[in-house]
Amino acid sequence: MSVSSLKSDMPAESHNLDELDRKIIRATQGGLPLVSEPYQQVAEEVGTTAQEVMVRMQRMLDSGAIRRIGAVPNHYTLGFRGNGMTVWDVPEEKVQQYGRMIGELDFVSHAYHRPRFLPEWRYNLFAMVHGSDREAVKEKVAAIAELLGEDNRAHEVLFSTRILKKTGLRIAGG
Amino acid sequence: MDAIDRSIINTMQGGFPICEHPYAVAAEQLGIEEAELIERLGRMLEKKQLSRFGPMYHAERLGGGLSLCAMRVPEADYERVNEQVNAFPEVAHNYARDHEFSMWFVLATETPERVEETCKEIEQVTGYRVYNMPKKEEFFVGLKFEV
Numbered sequence: 001m002s003v004s005s006l007k008s009d010m011p012a013e014s015h016n017l018d019e020l021d022r023k024i025i026r027a028t029q030g031g032l033p034l035v036s037e038p039y040q041q042v043a044e045e046v047g048t049t050a051q052e053v054m055v056r057m058q059r060m061l062d063s064g065a066i067r068r069i070g071a072v073p074n075h076y077t078l079g080f081r082g083n084g085m086t087v088w089d090v091p092e093e094k095v096q097q098y099g100r101m102i103g104e105l106d107f108v109s110h111a112y113h114r115p116r117f118l119p120e121w122r123y124n125l126f127a128m129v130h131g132s133d134r135e136a137v138k139e140k141v142a143a144i145a146e147l148l149g150e151d152n153r154a155h156e157v158l159f160s161t162r163i164l165k166k167t168g169l170r171i172a173g174g
Numbered sequence: 175m176d177a178i179d180r181s182i183i184n185t186m187q188g189g190f191p192i193c194e195h196p197y198a199v200a201a202e203q204l205g206i207e208e209a210e211l212i213e214r215l216g217r218m219l220e221k222k223q224l225s226r227f228g229p230m231y232h233a234e235r236l237g238g239g240l241s242l243c244a245m246r247v248p249e250a251d252y253e254r255v256n257e258q259v260n261a262f263p264e265v266a267h268n269y270a271r272d273h274e275f276s277m278w279f280v281l282a283t284e285t286p287e288r289v290e291e292t293c294k295e296i297e298q299v300t301g302y303r304v305y306n307m308p309k310k311e312e313f314f315v316g317l318k319f320e321v
Contacts, residue, residue: 017236017237025231025236028228028229029228029229029231030226030228031219031226031227031228032190032227032228032229034197034212034215034216034219034227035212036195036197036198036208036212037194037195038196038197039192039194039196040194050194054192054193057192057229058192060229060231061192061229063235064232064235065231065232065235065236066229066230066231066232067230067231067232068187068188068189068229068230069188069189069190069192069228069229069230070186070187070188070189070190070227070230071182071183071186071187071215071218071224071226071227072187072224072225072226072227072230073183073187073223073224073225073321074222074223074224074225077221077222077223078183078223078321079321085271085278095310095311096311096313099311099313100313102313103313103314110312110313110314111312111313111314112242112309112310112311112312112313113309113310113311113312113313114242114307114308114309114310115307115308115310117305117307120246120305121244121275121305121307126242156273158271158272158273158275158278159271159272160269160270160271160278161270161271161272162269162270163267163268163269163270164256164259164260164268164269164270164277164279165260165265165266165267165268165279166266166267166268167266167267
Protein backbone atom coordinates (compact mmCIF):
# COMPACT_ATOMS: atom_id res chain seq x y z
CA MET A 1 0.00 0.00 0.00
CA SER A 2 1.53 3.28 -1.03
CA VAL A 3 1.11 6.62 0.66
CA SER A 4 -0.67 8.09 -2.33
CA SER A 5 -3.31 5.37 -2.24
CA LEU A 6 -4.13 6.47 1.31
CA LYS A 7 -5.09 9.99 0.35
CA SER A 8 -8.41 10.77 1.90
CA ASP A 9 -11.11 12.67 0.11
CA MET A 10 -12.08 14.37 3.33
CA PRO A 11 -11.07 18.03 3.55
CA ALA A 12 -7.72 18.77 5.15
CA GLU A 13 -9.27 21.18 7.63
CA SER A 14 -6.96 21.54 10.55
CA HIS A 15 -9.44 22.05 13.36
CA ASN A 16 -11.85 19.41 12.11
CA LEU A 17 -10.16 16.84 14.26
CA ASP A 18 -12.57 14.37 15.76
CA GLU A 19 -12.26 12.17 18.80
CA LEU A 20 -10.51 9.37 16.92
CA ASP A 21 -7.93 11.83 15.56
CA ARG A 22 -7.32 13.03 19.10
CA LYS A 23 -6.91 9.47 20.34
CA ILE A 24 -4.36 8.86 17.60
CA ILE A 25 -2.52 12.06 18.54
CA ARG A 26 -2.42 11.09 22.18
CA ALA A 27 -1.24 7.58 21.31
CA THR A 28 1.59 8.80 19.06
CA GLN A 29 2.78 12.15 20.44
CA GLY A 30 5.36 10.37 22.59
CA GLY A 31 6.55 8.40 19.56
CA LEU A 32 5.65 5.60 17.17
CA PRO A 33 5.94 2.01 18.42
CA LEU A 34 9.22 0.39 17.39
CA VAL A 35 7.61 -2.70 15.88
CA SER A 36 7.28 -3.97 12.34
CA GLU A 37 3.68 -2.74 12.00
CA PRO A 38 3.55 0.41 14.15
CA TYR A 39 0.28 1.77 12.74
CA GLN A 40 -1.37 -1.58 13.45
CA GLN A 41 -0.25 -1.31 17.08
CA VAL A 42 -1.57 2.25 17.34
CA ALA A 43 -4.85 1.05 15.81
CA GLU A 44 -5.19 -1.63 18.48
CA GLU A 45 -4.53 0.95 21.21
CA VAL A 46 -7.22 3.33 19.98
CA GLY A 47 -9.69 0.68 18.84
CA THR A 48 -9.70 0.99 15.07
CA THR A 49 -8.01 -0.46 11.98
CA ALA A 50 -4.47 0.18 10.76
CA GLN A 51 -5.96 1.47 7.49
CA GLU A 52 -7.99 4.10 9.40
CA VAL A 53 -4.93 5.20 11.42
CA MET A 54 -2.87 5.55 8.23
CA VAL A 55 -5.57 7.51 6.39
CA ARG A 56 -5.98 9.89 9.32
CA MET A 57 -2.24 10.38 9.88
CA GLN A 58 -1.75 11.02 6.16
CA ARG A 59 -4.54 13.60 6.28
CA MET A 60 -2.98 15.33 9.30
CA LEU A 61 0.37 15.33 7.48
CA ASP A 62 -1.26 16.88 4.39
CA SER A 63 -3.06 19.55 6.44
CA GLY A 64 0.06 20.44 8.42
CA ALA A 65 -1.33 19.18 11.74
CA ILE A 66 1.65 16.82 11.61
CA ARG A 67 4.78 18.73 10.64
CA ARG A 68 6.73 15.62 9.79
CA ILE A 69 7.29 12.04 10.88
CA GLY A 70 10.76 10.90 11.80
CA ALA A 71 13.66 11.14 14.19
CA VAL A 72 14.01 14.12 16.52
CA PRO A 73 17.72 14.43 17.34
CA ASN A 74 18.73 15.58 20.79
CA HIS A 75 21.16 18.41 20.11
CA TYR A 76 22.61 18.27 23.57
CA THR A 77 23.59 14.60 23.76
CA LEU A 78 24.83 14.70 20.15
CA GLY A 79 27.54 17.11 21.19
CA PHE A 80 25.89 20.44 20.57
CA ARG A 81 26.34 21.64 24.13
CA GLY A 82 25.94 25.27 23.29
CA ASN A 83 22.37 26.24 22.48
CA GLY A 84 21.67 29.95 22.51
CA MET A 85 18.45 31.82 22.01
CA THR A 86 19.62 34.78 19.96
CA VAL A 87 17.42 37.84 19.77
CA TRP A 88 17.76 40.66 17.23
CA ASP A 89 16.37 44.14 16.80
CA VAL A 90 15.94 44.63 13.06
CA PRO A 91 13.68 47.04 11.16
CA GLU A 92 10.14 45.68 11.28
CA GLU A 93 9.73 45.86 7.50
CA LYS A 94 12.79 43.64 7.00
CA VAL A 95 12.01 40.93 9.57
CA GLN A 96 10.70 38.50 6.98
CA GLN A 97 13.67 38.94 4.68
CA TYR A 98 16.16 38.42 7.51
CA GLY A 99 14.12 35.68 9.16
CA ARG A 100 14.29 33.62 6.00
CA MET A 101 17.98 34.31 5.56
CA ILE A 102 18.85 33.33 9.14
CA GLY A 103 16.45 30.36 9.14
CA GLU A 104 18.42 28.83 6.28
CA LEU A 105 21.77 28.87 8.08
CA ASP A 106 22.80 25.35 8.97
CA PHE A 107 23.44 26.15 12.65
CA VAL A 108 20.00 27.70 13.17
CA SER A 109 17.13 25.34 14.00
CA HIS A 110 14.25 27.81 14.24
CA ALA A 111 13.69 31.51 13.63
CA TYR A 112 10.64 33.51 14.60
CA HIS A 113 9.22 37.00 14.26
CA ARG A 114 7.85 38.04 17.68
CA PRO A 115 6.37 41.24 19.13
CA ARG A 116 8.53 43.86 20.85
CA PHE A 117 7.65 45.36 24.25
CA LEU A 118 9.18 48.81 24.25
CA PRO A 119 11.02 50.05 26.13
CA GLU A 120 11.90 46.89 28.06
CA TRP A 121 12.18 44.46 25.15
CA ARG A 122 13.31 45.72 21.77
CA TYR A 123 13.97 42.42 19.95
CA ASN A 124 11.64 41.29 17.16
CA LEU A 125 13.57 38.40 15.59
CA PHE A 126 14.49 35.22 17.48
CA ALA A 127 16.82 32.46 16.25
CA MET A 128 17.94 29.30 18.06
CA VAL A 129 21.67 28.85 17.39
CA HIS A 130 23.44 25.55 18.04
CA GLY A 131 27.16 24.91 18.47
CA SER A 132 29.57 22.58 20.25
CA ASP A 133 29.89 25.06 23.12
CA ARG A 134 29.10 28.63 24.05
CA GLU A 135 32.17 29.97 22.29
CA ALA A 136 31.11 28.28 19.06
CA VAL A 137 27.65 29.80 19.44
CA LYS A 138 29.15 33.24 19.94
CA GLU A 139 31.18 32.87 16.73
CA LYS A 140 28.02 31.98 14.85
CA VAL A 141 26.22 34.94 16.35
CA ALA A 142 29.01 37.15 15.03
CA ALA A 143 28.46 35.63 11.58
CA ILE A 144 24.74 36.50 11.75
CA ALA A 145 25.58 40.02 12.89
CA GLU A 146 27.79 40.41 9.84
CA LEU A 147 24.97 39.25 7.56
CA LEU A 148 22.59 41.80 9.02
CA GLY A 149 25.07 44.65 8.87
CA GLU A 150 23.62 48.01 9.85
CA ASP A 151 20.13 46.57 10.15
CA ASN A 152 21.30 44.75 13.29
CA ARG A 153 20.45 47.56 15.70
CA ALA A 154 21.09 45.42 18.77
CA HIS A 155 21.29 41.74 19.64
CA GLU A 156 21.83 39.45 22.60
CA VAL A 157 22.34 35.74 23.25
CA LEU A 158 20.38 34.16 26.08
CA PHE A 159 21.85 30.84 27.17
CA SER A 160 19.70 28.50 29.17
CA THR A 161 21.09 27.81 32.61
CA ARG A 162 18.48 25.30 33.75
CA ILE A 163 15.50 23.38 32.39
CA LEU A 164 12.77 24.19 34.90
CA LYS A 165 10.03 22.10 33.29
CA LYS A 166 9.61 19.98 30.17
CA THR A 167 6.42 18.17 29.26
CA GLY A 168 4.62 17.23 26.07
CA LEU A 169 1.82 18.75 24.07
CA ARG A 170 -1.66 19.01 25.49
CA ILE A 171 -4.51 17.92 23.33
CA ALA A 172 -8.06 19.07 23.89
CA GLY A 173 -10.59 16.42 24.84
CA GLY A 174 -8.17 14.46 26.99
CA MET B 175 27.56 5.93 17.28
CA ASP B 176 28.74 4.65 13.89
CA ALA B 177 28.22 5.67 10.26
CA ILE B 178 24.85 3.88 10.04
CA ASP B 179 23.54 5.66 13.15
CA ARG B 180 24.65 8.99 11.71
CA SER B 181 23.03 8.18 8.42
CA ILE B 182 19.78 7.32 10.24
CA ILE B 183 19.85 10.68 12.02
CA ASN B 184 20.75 12.61 8.90
CA THR B 185 18.22 11.02 6.58
CA MET B 186 15.28 10.18 8.82
CA GLN B 187 14.29 13.56 10.31
CA GLY B 188 11.21 13.54 8.12
CA GLY B 189 9.46 11.52 5.46
CA PHE B 190 8.95 8.33 7.46
CA PRO B 191 6.45 6.35 5.38
CA ILE B 192 2.83 5.76 6.27
CA CYS B 193 2.35 2.17 5.14
CA GLU B 194 1.99 -1.27 6.69
CA HIS B 195 5.72 -1.93 7.15
CA PRO B 196 7.30 1.53 7.26
CA TYR B 197 10.50 0.45 9.03
CA ALA B 198 11.12 -2.11 6.29
CA VAL B 199 10.73 0.59 3.63
CA ALA B 200 13.00 3.04 5.48
CA ALA B 201 15.56 0.30 6.20
CA GLU B 202 15.77 -0.62 2.54
CA GLN B 203 16.66 2.98 1.68
CA LEU B 204 19.46 2.81 4.23
CA GLY B 205 20.62 -0.58 2.95
CA ILE B 206 19.99 -2.39 6.23
CA GLU B 207 17.44 -4.88 7.54
CA GLU B 208 14.19 -3.79 9.18
CA ALA B 209 15.14 -5.42 12.50
CA GLU B 210 18.46 -3.60 12.56
CA LEU B 211 16.80 -0.21 12.00
CA ILE B 212 14.31 -0.85 14.80
CA GLU B 213 17.12 -1.98 17.10
CA ARG B 214 19.25 1.09 16.31
CA LEU B 215 16.37 3.53 16.79
CA GLY B 216 15.58 1.90 20.13
CA ARG B 217 19.18 2.20 21.24
CA MET B 218 19.52 5.84 20.19
CA LEU B 219 16.30 6.66 22.04
CA GLU B 220 17.58 4.87 25.12
CA LYS B 221 20.86 6.79 24.99
CA LYS B 222 18.84 9.99 24.43
CA GLN B 223 20.66 10.68 21.17
CA LEU B 224 17.16 10.95 19.79
CA SER B 225 14.60 12.69 21.92
CA ARG B 226 11.72 11.09 20.02
CA PHE B 227 10.83 9.05 16.97
CA GLY B 228 7.45 9.61 15.39
CA PRO B 229 5.08 12.35 14.27
CA MET B 230 5.79 15.96 15.27
CA TYR B 231 2.46 17.66 15.77
CA HIS B 232 1.81 21.32 15.06
CA ALA B 233 0.07 22.60 18.20
CA GLU B 234 -1.75 25.58 16.68
CA ARG B 235 -3.13 23.48 13.83
CA LEU B 236 -4.60 21.08 16.34
CA GLY B 237 -6.83 23.95 17.46
CA GLY B 238 -4.87 24.87 20.56
CA GLY B 239 -2.88 27.93 21.55
CA LEU B 240 0.88 28.21 21.77
CA SER B 241 3.08 31.06 22.88
CA LEU B 242 6.49 31.91 24.26
CA CYS B 243 6.32 34.01 27.40
CA ALA B 244 9.00 35.71 29.44
CA MET B 245 9.21 37.12 32.96
CA ARG B 246 11.72 39.33 34.73
CA VAL B 247 12.16 37.51 38.00
CA PRO B 248 14.84 38.59 40.47
CA GLU B 249 17.09 35.90 41.93
CA ALA B 250 15.66 36.28 45.43
CA ASP B 251 12.16 35.44 44.24
CA TYR B 252 13.11 32.89 41.60
CA GLU B 253 12.29 29.61 43.32
CA ARG B 254 8.88 30.79 44.51
CA VAL B 255 7.89 32.07 41.08
CA ASN B 256 9.29 28.98 39.39
CA GLU B 257 7.07 26.74 41.53
CA GLN B 258 4.02 28.89 40.90
CA VAL B 259 4.58 29.01 37.13
CA ASN B 260 5.32 25.30 36.79
CA ALA B 261 2.13 24.47 38.68
CA PHE B 262 0.12 25.62 35.65
CA PRO B 263 -0.57 22.59 33.44
CA GLU B 264 -0.52 24.96 30.44
CA VAL B 265 3.22 25.55 30.98
CA ALA B 266 4.80 22.95 28.69
CA HIS B 267 8.47 23.98 28.91
CA ASN B 268 10.19 26.41 31.19
CA TYR B 269 13.82 27.52 30.94
CA ALA B 270 15.99 29.66 33.16
CA ARG B 271 18.11 32.02 31.06
CA ASP B 272 21.03 34.25 32.00
CA HIS B 273 19.33 37.58 31.36
CA GLU B 274 17.21 40.15 33.14
CA PHE B 275 14.33 38.38 31.38
CA SER B 276 15.22 35.33 33.41
CA MET B 277 12.33 32.92 32.98
CA TRP B 278 11.11 31.74 29.56
CA PHE B 279 8.23 29.35 29.20
CA VAL B 280 6.06 27.94 26.47
CA LEU B 281 2.32 27.92 27.03
CA ALA B 282 0.43 25.16 25.21
CA THR B 283 -3.28 25.58 25.78
CA GLU B 284 -6.35 23.70 24.63
CA THR B 285 -7.85 26.82 23.06
CA PRO B 286 -6.17 29.95 21.65
CA GLU B 287 -8.05 32.15 24.16
CA ARG B 288 -6.49 30.30 27.09
CA VAL B 289 -3.06 31.80 26.34
CA GLU B 290 -4.05 35.32 27.40
CA GLU B 291 -6.09 34.04 30.33
CA THR B 292 -3.23 31.92 31.59
CA CYS B 293 -0.84 34.89 31.33
CA LYS B 294 -3.20 36.95 33.49
CA GLU B 295 -3.55 34.16 36.02
CA ILE B 296 0.22 33.78 36.25
CA GLU B 297 0.58 37.54 36.76
CA GLN B 298 -1.99 37.46 39.55
CA VAL B 299 -0.39 34.53 41.34
CA THR B 300 3.23 35.65 41.00
CA GLY B 301 2.91 39.42 41.07
CA TYR B 302 5.21 39.75 38.04
CA ARG B 303 4.36 40.85 34.53
CA VAL B 304 4.17 38.17 31.85
CA TYR B 305 5.49 39.26 28.45
CA ASN B 306 3.46 37.24 25.98
CA MET B 307 5.47 36.84 22.75
CA PRO B 308 3.47 34.67 20.36
CA LYS B 309 5.17 34.17 17.03
CA LYS B 310 3.99 36.44 14.26
CA GLU B 311 5.77 34.36 11.67
CA GLU B 312 7.93 31.27 11.66
CA PHE B 313 11.00 30.78 9.49
CA PHE B 314 11.40 27.06 9.85
CA VAL B 315 13.68 24.83 7.88
CA GLY B 316 14.66 22.44 10.59
CA LEU B 317 15.46 19.31 8.58
CA LYS B 318 19.14 19.97 8.23
CA PHE B 319 20.63 18.97 11.55
CA GLU B 320 23.65 16.84 10.69
CA VAL B 321 25.97 14.68 12.76
